[in-house]
Amino acid sequence: MKLIVGLGNPGEKYANTRHNFGFLVVDHLLKHLGDNTVDWNHSAKLKSDTAVFPLGEDKVLLAKPQTYMNNSGMAVRLLMDFYKIVPEDLWVVYDELDLPIGSIKIRFGGAAAGHHGVESIMSAVDTDKFWRFRMGIGESHDKTHPLGRQDIRDAKEFVLDQFHSGEAGKVREMIKHGSDAIQTALEKGIESAMNRFNTK
Numbered sequence: 001m002k003l004i005v006g007l008g009n010p011g012e013k014y015a016n017t018r019h020n021f022g023f024l025v026v027d028h029l030l031k032h033l034g035d036n037t038v039d040w041n042h043s044a045k046l047k048s049d050t051a052v053f054p055l056g057e058d059k060v061l062l063a064k065p066q067t068y069m070n071n072s073g074m075a076v077r078l079l080m081d082f083y084k085i086v087p088e089d090l091w092v093v094y095d096e097l098d099l100p101i102g103s104i105k106i107r108f109g110g111a112a113a114g115h116h117g118v119e120s121i122m123s124a125v126d127t128d129k130f131w132r133f134r135m136g137i138g139e140s141h142d143k144t145h146p147l148g149r150q151d152i153r154d155a156k157e158f159v160l161d162q163f164h165s166g167e168a169g170k171v172r173e174m175i176k177h178g179s180d181a182i183q184t185a186l187e188k189g190i191e192s193a194m195n196r197f198n199t200k
Contacts, residue, residue, distance in 0.1 A: 001058065001059045001060070001061055001083060001085060001089065002058070002060050002061065002089050002091060002186065003061045003063065003076075003079055003080065003083065003085045003089060003090050003091070004026060004029070004060060004061070004062050004063070004091045004093065004182060005022070005026075005062075005063045005064075005065065005072070005076055005079075005090065005091070005092050005093065005121075006022035006023045006024075006025055006026030006027075006062070006063070006064050006093045006094075007019075007022035007023070007065065007069060007072055007092065007093065007094040007095075007117040007118075008020035008021070008022050008023030008024075008064060008065075008069065009068050009069050010064075010066045010068065018095055018137040019069060019095055020095075021093075021094065021095040021135045021137060021174075021175075021178075022064075022092070022093040022094045022095065022117075022135070023064050024175050025093050025133070025135065025175055025178040025179055025182070026062050026063075026064060026093060028175050028176060028178075028179040029062065029179040029182055029183065030051050030053075030062055032179060032183070033053060033055065033060070033183060034051060034053050035053075038051050038052070038053045039051065040064070042066070045078070045082075046063075046075065046078045046079055046082060047065060047066055047067050047074060047075040047078060048063045048064060048065050048066055048075045048078075048079060049063065049064040049066060050062065050063050050064075050079070051063075055186055055187070056187075060186065061079070061083060061085075063075070063076075063079055069116060069117040069120075070116045070117065070120055071120055072117040072118075072120045072121055073119075073120035073121040073122070073123055073124025073125065074120070074124060076090070076092075076121050076124055076125060077124040077125060080125060087125055087127050087129050087130045088129065088130065088131075090121075090125070090130040090131065091130070091131040091132075091133060091182070091185070092117075092118065092121060092130060092131070092132050092133070093132075093133040093135065093178065093182070094115060094117055094118060094132070094133070094134065094135065095115075095135055095136075095137045096113070096115070096134035096135060096136050096137065096138070097114075097115075097137060097138050098113060098136075098138060099134060099135075099136030099137070099138055099199070100136050100138050101136050101137055101138065101170055101171070101174065102136060102170050102173070102174055103135075103136035103199040104133065104134065104135060104136065104174075104177060104178060104181055104197050104198060104199055105132075105134040105136075105198055105199060106131065106132070106133055106134070106181065106185070106190065106193055106194045106197065106198055107131075107132055107134070107194075108129065108130070108131050108132075109128045109129045109130070110128060110132075111128070112128075118132070131190065133178060133181060133182060135174060135178050136174075136199070177197065180197070181193050181196070181197040184196060184197070
């Protein structure tokens with residue numbers, strides 16, 4: 001079983017913020033692969049909204065931790081223990097400030113690059129050896145100043161802000177793109193997804 005975790009913050013206040021890109025992508029994926037017959041179920045025990053559906057001979061478990069971003073690892077650890085998931089079968093989908101909006105990077109392992117949700121997961125599962133689907137939310141290709149016109153000190157405010165109206169089309173496209181990347185990885189293998197979707 002693959003465990004695919006979309007990172008975000010629960011509640012209407014955060015529903016369409018940049019930091020909730022992980023939630024948005026797995027919501028789209030469930031609508032597409034769940035064939036409208038599967039919906040989210042809240043588990044207080046696992047501190048997550050979860051959905052399970054078959055894919056070929058396997059099953060896929062989608063999850064949206066309800067612990068708030070900085071404590072995502074608590075929910076992920078509970079899910080992995082309950083379903084007996086190994087780290088190599090954990091895929092985490094999240095917003096990436098260091099990538100411009102519209103970009104996707106799939107990679108295995110490595111540092112959290114300042115993302116507190118990923119840091120929390122690494123601490124809770126005691127390894128960095130899991131797959132990441134990094135969804136770009138930045139405004140610039142400049143790695144030194146990923147916010148472009150804004151100061152890097154405004155990063156927290158930026159990620160918790162709504163997408164502005166001029167980004168709407170690109171955001172919709174990227175949500176679908178991220179969902180397609182995960183579906184490709186599930187059906188054709190993660191190397192195929194990397195070759196097709198990773199931003200050069």
